[in-house]
Amino acid sequence: MRRTVDPTCKPEEHAGARRWPDVTGTALQRASRIFRALGDPPRLRLLVLLAKGEACVTEVAAAEREEISTISQRLRVLRSESLVSRRRQGKHILYGLADQHVADLIFNALAHASEPRPAPPPAHKEEGAIHVTPDSHR
Amino acid sequence: MRRTVDPTCKPEEHAGARRWPDVTGTALQRASRIFRALGDPPRLRLLVLLAKGEACVTEVAAAEREEISTISQRLRVLRSESLVSRRRQGKHILYGLADQHVADLIFNALAHASEPRPAPPPAHKEEGAIHVTPDSHR
DNA sequence: TGAACACTTGCACAGTTGTTCAACTATTAG
DNA sequence: CTAATAGTTGAACAACTGTGCAAGTGTTCA
Numbered sequence: 242m243r244r245t246v247d248p249t250c251k252p253e254e255h256a257g258a259r260r261w262p263d264v265t266g267t268a269l270q271r272a273s274r275i276f277r278a279l280g281d282p283p284r285l286r287l288l289v290l291l292a293k294g295e296a297c298v299t300e301v302a303a304a305e306r307e308e309i310s311t312i313s314q315r316l317r318v319l320r321s322e323s324l325v326s327r328r329r330q331g332k333h334i335l336y337g338l339a340d341q342h343v344a345d346l347i348f349n350a351l352a353h354a355s356e357p358r359p360a361p362p363p364a365h366k367e368e369g370a371i372h373v374t375p376d377s378h379r
Numbered sequence: 380m381r382r383t384v385d386p387t388c389k390p391e392e393h394a395g396a397r398r399w400p401d402v403t404g405t406a407l408q409r410a411s412r413i414f415r416a417l418g419d420p421p422r423l424r425l426l427v428l429l430a431k432g433e434a435c436v437t438e439v440a441a442a443e444r445e446e447i448s449t450i451s452q453r454l455r456v457l458r459s460e461s462l463v464s465r466r467r468q469g470k471h472i473l474y475g476l477a478d479q480h481v482a483d484l485i486f487n488a489l490a491h492a493s494e495p496r497p498a499p500p501p502a503h504k505e506e507g508a509i510h511v512t513p514d515s516h517r
Numbered sequence: 518t519g520a521a522c523a524c525t526t527g528c529a530c531a532g533t534t535g536t537t538c539a540a541c542t543a544t545t546a547g
Numbered sequence: 548c549t550a551a552t553a554g555t556t557g558a559a560c561a562a563c564t565g566t567g568c569a570a571g572t573g574t575t576c577a
Binding site: 265268271272274275276278280281282284286289342343346347350351352354355 | 408
Binding site: 435436437447448450451452454455470471472 | 552553554555556
């Protein structure tokens, strides 16, 4: 059975409205590509490492105990989203975070990730409220 | 050929050092899970929609022109990372952003995504500097 | 010039993820 | 009670992604 889009419930029934900048399709696409690049633990670790300062590929590989090739591939992904900077210094190629924005993003997520988890709901039925997320923050 | 971890280049050669909070393995895991959840365009769009105010599943499905089941599945992923709140109101279940942190994260990434791209470099070799992102992307 | 070092890249394979269908639970109306 | 509405969930499948290997490029140094 294919239930699609014929809402018997009208939008006016609920839905408050705050103001948000209009989000273009491309901005959204790019944002999600960035998120996706950040969404791999090894890659995120690599970025955290680079946040401490520039490093060459070999150096990173040593720190992470991974193969050079693997690190290089990871950096390729990050580079394709402009998340890292890159410059040659003699034999080495130094990588670093692209800018402060990237550092902020990572820092922000790590902060959120370190917050207390909302307890897994005991699957209880209550007076008209499921109350899953007791608004834990700010 | 398996070149692993025996750096002929010493760490002291380069690498500046800024201070960063020590990142635990679990925080990093969770952060990347959050990023991954945000890293799907439809899911991100859904969150942007919810950022404008709470909405029930049917409503969202109508707005996105998708099947209810699909929306529900997307919400499930977001819920599993505690990115959305959920409460029942009569027949409907209202979803919204979990907290300000989430809004910040999304807003931040969208801002970064809307920034001017590093200019497509003329593929020139210059004094020891390879510009940030020489390659195109998708 | 040639050898050594420092990466990068194409490819194949395995593991992961998003979507859909169908069946299920939960709430309300008759 | 039953029917209808609202939403969830499990399974299957196609599409995507990360890794490691082998072979490549580019730079330095003798």
